[in-house]
Amino acid sequence: MKNIIYGLFVAIALGTVSCTGFDEAAKSEKVTPLQVSVNLTVSVEKLASVKNLTLKLDNYTDGYHYSKKLNDTQASIDGVVPGIYTVSVSGTAYDADGAEFYVNGNAVNKALYAGVASVQITMRGLKVSPLVFKEIYFAGSKPLKGTSYFRDQFYEVYNNSAEVQYLDGVYFAQLAPNVATRKLPVWDGGLDENVCYGERVWRFPGTGTEYPLQPGESAVIAQFAANHKQEIYNPNSPVDCSHAEFEFFPFNNRLPDMPAINMEHVFYDGKSAFGKIPQFLTSVFGGAFAIFKVPAGVDWDPVKNTAFQAHEVNKKDLKAKIPLQYVLDAVECINNETYADAKRIPAAIDAGMTWVGSTYCGLGVVRKLMIENGDTLKRENGALIFQDTNNSTDDFERGVVPVLHRYHTGVPSWNKTY
């Protein structure tokens, strides 16, 4: 009898300490659709007008997508399934001087559910850039022996405008965080929404007019400007980078300095020195990259000026704060489509993200050509026009075999490697 009572006591005690789930289950109600309201603020100096605004609600995880054209800065969408959404608005704005801007704004990982169904979005403008990333190859390739070869990464910058552009002094930044993550950094002092954070920053050399890109010309920056198909490197590599215009030379003797022009190293962890790592390897899962130009007369020096430095809470390594209005173009690459809810750079500089879906697969991403009525759009001089809506999800083809100067885009006359 005593044993039975003891057993009963143990059972009741066990149950009592472990019944919190019962309360939560009892509180749960059946799901109902939401009416989501969105309030927009357009942050462009001397704003004159906006047009072609599109509101999108994307729940990448559950697969629900809603879209609506807007004529006003207030809107609502009915019938939304509760969930975690990326709410984005994009369109075109003009200032009083007639300059055209892409305006984008988003709220990433916005939870929408019963009682919480309104979103406030500030849209920021990014001037339509003459220089754009045309092709990025970050995934690396599989060698004959072993599993990974990553020295064949490259980035190609294209003059998408009708006028000559000079690369001299233009910056290239690998943005932080290095890889797509749903756990965004906690910045000491709080998140500055007017900047993106550079992990490492480079600069094109030149005094102002040494490296012109004519309309339709592009320049390739290779991690290591060698013919990677050679036996000593990786015969499986898809690329020969020996004619790349520029190279991220790591300023050490581990690899030979190739004929390509060396990029200037500007910033890494608060210093101008390259550091001890053997090469400029960006994540083979997909990094985020920006090219930007500092306005004349502005002294942007993230090494000397700590105002342009930031670090995460409880971490010491320094990042460079890059004002969004300096950015010409940015592309956010992620591991694969399942990371679409892990956006890590502001929508103002790239409203989307792109991917190849695997590592060491020898594949990259390339910007789409503008096609109208089945014809590829070209400028008067025959230069191709690439699509640039500031949304890399839409603007890039994914998982293509990388090719330098694809579509035979022009090689600058100052490239002496041929």
Added chain:
Amino acid sequence: MKKSNIRFYQFIMLFLAFGSGTATMAQTADEGLSVAGQSLLKGQRLWLQTGNAAGTAHDNTRNYSRLQVNYDVQSGDFHRVYTGKTVRDANIYTEGFVNLGKAYVWGEFKFTHENVGNARFNASINDPYRGQPYFVVDSGVQSKWRNQNYHLRFRAATPVLFRSWTFGLEGTYKAQLAAKQRDPRVDARFFMLQLMPGVTYSPTYNDVIGVNLRYASVKEESNMELENYQVKPHYFELYGLGTAHRGIGTGRETNYFGNRWGFGLQYEHHMKGWKLLAELTADKYVENNEISFTTPKKDSQLEEKNLGANIQAMLWGRSLTHQVRIGFNRRAVNGIMYLSQNDNTQEKAGWKVLHQDIRSTYKTTDLSAAYTLLRPRDTEYSWRSDLSVAYQKLDDKYLLPLSVKNSENIYLRLNLERNIIVGRSMNRRLLLAVGGMWKDALRGEYRYTGANANLVTVREMEPLDQAYLTADAWGANGAITYSQLLKSQSKVNGFAQLAFDYAHTNAAMFNHRSRVNVTLGVNF
């Protein structure tokens, strides 16, 4: 601790460890029980079919024991979607009941090693049919599984105390280990501990009222992994009726833990020659599902409510015995999903629950009726026939956007057994059984209107399961069992059984399922 208590514990430990070996000591001087005899004894222990161990005193309290080894092979394509095309199962089972005078003790133990071949989709949990809708599947490549199951159940009960009262406790412990053998692979471990204390009261000589509580604690841990990290496979986290989140790579680490609380009420009325036992059961089960152990994310929860009613009746005639069982069970499950978000503030790093709501519902209704007619012969029967009919209705919904999966089936089964006396000595028996099954799918529908309708879970997995559920089928089964005393003047009956089962369907996607099993064992 009193000396008598120490002896009691020692006995329990020995009993659980060695099954029913000690029962031999208390056996009466007879030829033991044949296979049919033991089946009859257990079948007529009506309280054993309830959840109240305290009712043991109101059943036949003859001692019995069994020890058997079994090998079972199933093959064929007529199976539910997660079941392997082939299942090879070797198990050892022991069961026994012993009347100690001051207490009744019953126990069973089963260990199963299972090799499953060509199983598809399930990539994360031991038993995808256990009612948990939130688990991970792969893209449907065929895989082997290696499973091991341990099942231990015991009952301890008092005889009638204070003229009218009995007390009892049932305990169940299950441990199941499952390992998928192809990427994305998984090591899944399931544990269940259930305790059911009970009491009965006899207000009159002919009536018994019983009540029991039920508490169960369930836990399953699922750790997915890759052997080949160079190839990242797709996987799908299920959220009901094909709704899924697609992932690429290793998969996830999932922690399921739940508790069940319930009760049962019993009423027995018996007169000379007949006995009726009715039971009403109700329980509620809540199982939580968290992803990751280090930074747990509340992902989902299921809330299950069960209601059951069963009536058993026995009539002992002059030459025939009749037994009737009528059952009703209703299971209603709410599938609850959490909206969780990573809180990356310094103070509260981790996942924060913002909201939860019911996204899907799963309802199962079972009705059954069974009639057994048998001719008793001493402690066994000479023949028996079993006729049963069952109705099952499944009604599952994903609420927003509305998707449905439902089916209704009627099952009819007939079994005939003949227990032949092969010889007058050594208690030699040949038990022959034949049977038939007919399944009529009355109606059924799977309609998906959610997102990502091109996922394999919607295109192939759920339609394949629905095709099985809505397939008409017929089947036949048979068994031949030979038993005899292993030694004269002992009570140890050894037996060997060969059984088969065959089900056939004309449904377009399937053909048949067959099963053969061989059992060797002893009753004593």
